[in-house]
Amino acid sequence: MKDPLVVLSGVVKRFGTFTAVHRLDLEIAQGEFIAIMGPSGCGKTTTLRMIAGLETPSEGEVRISGQVMNDVPVHERDTPLVWQSLALFPFLNARENVEFGLRMRGVDTVERRRRAMEWLERLDIGAFAERSVDTLSGGQRQRVALARSLVTEPRILLLDEPLSALDAHLVIRMQGVLTRLQRELGITFVHVTHSQSEALAMADRIVIMSEGRVVQIGRPREIYRTPGNRFVAEFVGRNNILSGISRGDAIETALGTFPAAGLPAPGRPATLVIAADLVEISQAPRDGAIPCSLISEEFVGATVTLFLEAADGTELKVQVPERALGELNQHAGSRYHLSWPADAGHVLTET
Amino acid sequence: MSGRIATGLLLGWLLLVFVFIFAPIVASVIFSFNSDRFPTIPLGSFTTHWYDTIFADAEIGEAARNSIIVSLSTSVIATTLGFATAYTDYRYRFRFKGPYLALILLPPTIPLIIMALAMLAWLSWIGASGQLWSIIIAHSVLTAPFAMAILRLRLHQIDPDLEAAAWNLGSSEWRALRSVILPFCRPAIISAACLTAAISFDEFAVAWFVSGLNKTVPVIILEIVQGNIDPQVNAIGSLVFLTSMTLVVLAQLFFIARVGRA
Ligand SMILES: Nc1ncnc2c1ncn2[C@@H]1O[C@H](COP(=O)(O)OP(=O)(O)O)[C@@H](O)[C@H]1O
Numbered sequence: 381m382k383d384p385l386v387v388l389s390g391v392v393k394r395f396g397t398f399t400a401v402h403r404l405d406l407e408i409a410q411g412e413f414i415a416i417m418g419p420s421g422c423g424k425t426t427t428l429r430m431i432a433g434l435e436t437p438s439e440g441e442v443r444i445s446g447q448v449m450n451d452v453p454v455h456e457r458d459t460p461l462v463w464q465s466l467a468l469f470p471f472l473n474a475r476e477n478v479e480f481g482l483r484m485r486g487v488d489t490v491e492r493r494r495r496a497m498e499w500l501e502r503l504d505i506g507a508f509a510e511r512s513v514d515t516l517s518g519g520q521r522q523r524v525a526l527a528r529s530l531v532t533e534p535r536i537l538l539l540d541e542p543l544s545a546l547d548a549h550l551v552i553r554m555q556g557v558l559t560r561l562q563r564e565l566g567i568t569f570v571h572v573t574h575s576q577s578e579a580l581a582m583a584d585r586i587v588i589m590s591e592g593r594v595v596q597i598g599r600p601r602e603i604y605r606t607p608g609n610r611f612v613a614e615f616v617g618r619n620n621i622l623s624g625i626s627r628g629d630a631i632e633t634a635l636g637t638f639p640a641a642g643l644p645a646p647g648r649p650a651t652l653v654i655a656a657d658l659v660e661i662s663q664a665p666r667d668g669a670i671p672c673s674l675i676s677e678e679f680v681g682a683t684v685t686l687f688l689e690a691a692d693g694t695e696l697k698v699q700v701p702e703r704a705l706g707e708l709n710q711h712a713g714s715r716y717h718l719s720w721p722a723d724a725g726h727v728l729t730e731t
Numbered sequence: 732m733s734g735r736i737a738t739g740l741l742l743g744w745l746l747l748v749f750v751f752i753f754a755p756i757v758a759s760v761i762f763s764f765n766s767d768r769f770p771t772i773p774l775g776s777f778t779t780h781w782y783d784t785i786f787a788d789a790e791i792g793e794a795a796r797n798s799i800i801v802s803l804s805t806s807v808i809a810t811t812l813g814f815a816t817a818y819t820d821y822r823y824r825f826r827f828k829g830p831y832l833a834l835i836l837l838p839p840t841i842p843l844i845i846m847a848l849a850m851l852a853w854l855s856w857i858g859a860s861g862q863l864w865s866i867i868i869a870h871s872v873l874t875a876p877f878a879m880a881i882l883r884l885r886l887h888q889i890d891p892d893l894e895a896a897a898w899n900l901g902s903s904e905w906r907a908l909r910s911v912i913l914p915f916c917r918p919a920i921i922s923a924a925c926l927t928a929a930i931s932f933d934e935f936a937v938a939w940f941v942s943g944l945n946k947t948v949p950v951i952i953l954e955i956v957q958g959n960i961d962p963q964v965n966a967i968g969s970l971v972f973l974t975s976m977t978l979v980v981l982a983q984l985f986f987i988a989r990v991g992r993a
C-alpha cells in the first residue's frame with residue numbers, strides 16, 4: 381500500500397495477564413472506509429482506542445501519516461471517535477456539543493458558531509441546535525455526535541458501533557448518511573461493528589477479528605463469497621460447512637463425495653463451504669441430491685432460510701426467495717432433496 | 732374503600748410526626764414575636780422588639796459576622812477538599828484505596844465532643860487555637876466528608892466515556908476537568924457548598940472549644956441562655972433556623988436536580 385494513513389505493526393495489548401489484542405498488523409489507506417468486524421469481546425474497541433491513544437499498546441507501533449504515535453497524548457492526535465455510548469455532554473445543548481472541539485482549539489465564538497451550525501445543517505438537524513441533547517431522539521443524537529467529531533475536519537474518523545442502539549429503519553438511513561459523508565469528505569473511516577450487514581454494505585475493506593487476532597482482511601465480496609477460514613465461514617453470511625478428505629478433484633464428506641476445485645493433495649483434510657443461497661432444493665429426488673427433512677425456517681423479508689437435517693444429523697441451510705415457497709409446500713418434517721452446482725463450493729484447506 | 736382509610740391514617744400519622752418535629756421550632760418562632768418576657772400562654776401582644784434588640788446588640792452582630800465568615804470559608808474549603816478526594820477516587824485506582832476512603836469518611840463518626848477536645852489540643856499545640864481560622868480549619872475537617880459523599884455520588888452517575896470524549900476532542904486533562912467534570916458536577920457542588928455551610932453555621936461543640944474570643948452565633952446563644960431567660964434567644968434561634976433550613980433545602984434541591992440545563 382502506498383503511503384497508508386494508519387499503520388499498526390505488531391501491536392499487542394495486554395490487560396494484566398489477559399491479552400486482548402495479539403500481534404496485530406494492519407494498514408489503512410488514506411480515504412478508505414474500513415470496517416473492523418467480529419463478535420463481542422474480540423478486541424475491536426481496544427484496537428480503535430489504541431489508534432485514538434486512549435490505550436497504549438503493550439508492544440508494537442501505531443503510526444499515523446508516518447509518525448509514530450505511541451507517545452503522543454490523546455488530545456494531540458486529532459483522531460475523533462464516535463462513541464458507542466455517543467458520550468454527548470449532557471450539560472451542553474446540541475450546538476455547544478458540536479462546538480466543543482473548536483473551543484478546545486481556541487477558535488473564536490463567532491467562527492465556532494458558524495461552523496457548528498454549518499455541520500448541524502449538513503446533517504439535517506439545524507432546527508435542533510439549541511435543544512438540550514437529552515430531549516433529542518436516538519437518530520438526532522447520533523447526528524450531533526457525528527457533527528461534533530467532524531467539525532474539526534479531521535483526516536480520520538473512528539466509529540465504535542455507533543448504530544448499534546438505533547432502530548432497524550434508522551440504521552439503514554444512517555448507513556446512507558455515513559457512506560455519503562465519507563465519499564464527500566474523502567477522509568478515512570474506521571468503523572467498528574459486530575453487524576455484518578453494516579460492514580458488507582458500507583466498507584471498502586473488512587477486517588475480521590476473532591479473539592484478539594485478525595483472521596481475514598478483504599473486500600466485502602471476497603469475505604462473503606470466499607471466506608479464508610472456518611471462523612469467517614461461520615461468522616459471515618449463511619454457509620453450509622462440510623469437513624472431509626481431499627480425493628484430488630472431489631472431496632469426500634459424511635454426506636457424499638462432491639466435485640470441487642482448489643483441493644489440497646489427495647488424502648489431506650479439507651473443508652467444503654457452500655453458501656446457503658447457492659443450494660438448490662426440490663421435493664422430487666434427483667441424481668446425487670442429499671435427502672433431508674425440514675427442522676425450522678427463518679423469515680427475513682423477501683428471503684427465507686430453511687434449516688434441514690440430513691440422515692446422519694448434519695444440519696444444512698438453504699436460502700430461497702419468499703415467492704418460491706408456494707411450490708415447496710413446506711411444514712416441519714417435510715422431505716426434500718438438496719444439491720448445488722459444482723462451482724458453488726468453496727474449499728478451505730485448513731480444517 | 733379500605734385503601735382510602737389506610738391513606739387517611741397514614742396522612743394523620745405523617746402529620747403527627749411533623750408536629751412532633753416542628754412544634755418546638757414553631758413555638759420558638761411564635762414566642763420570638765411575643766411581648767411577654769416569659770414563654771407562657773396566653774400570649775401577650777405581637778412585637779418585633781426582640782429582633783430590634785438583637786440587631787442593635789454589637790456582640791451578637793459580631794457573632795453573626797464571625798458565623799458568616801466561618802461558614803462561607805468552611806463551605807469553600809470543605810467543598811474543594813471533598814471534590815478533590817471524590818475525583819481522586821473516581822479517576823484513579825491505587826492500593827489502599829479502601830483505607831484511604833474510610834479514613835476520609837471517618838470524622839463524622841467520631842463523637843463531636845471528642846473531636847472538639849482533640850481539635851483544641853491539636854490547635855493549641857501548633858499554636859493555632861482561639862483564632863477565627865481555627866474554627867474554619869476544624870469545621871472544614873468536620874464537613875469535608877459530607878461534601879465528598881455528595882460529590883462521589885454525582886461522579887458515579889457520569890458516563891465513563893465523557894471525560895475521555897473531551898480528551899479525544901482536543902482537551903488536555905486539566906481542560907477536560909474544567910470543561911466537563913466541573914460542569915457535570917455543578918449541582919452537586921452547589922449542594923455540597925450549601926450543606927457544609929449549614930453544618931458549620933449550626934455547629935456548637937467544636938466552635939465553643941476552639942473559638943476563644945471569636946464567638947459564633949451558637950456559642951452566643953448558649954451564653955445568653957446560661958445567663959437568664961431571655962426571649963432574644965427565640966429571635967436568634969428563629970433566624971438561625973431560617974438560615975440553616977434555607978441552606979439545607981437548597982442543598983437538597985440541587986442534590987436531586989437532574990443534569991439538563993433547565
Ligand atoms: N480496561 C480493560 N481492562 C481489562 N480488560 C479489558 C479492558 N478493556 C477491554 N478488556 C477486555 O478485552 C477484550 C476485548 O475488549 P473490546 O476491545 O472492548 O471488545 P469488543 O469491542 O470487540 O467487543 C474483552 O475480553 C474485554 O473484557
Ligand SMILES: [Mg+2]
Pocket residue numbers: 421424425426
Ligand atoms: Mg466494543
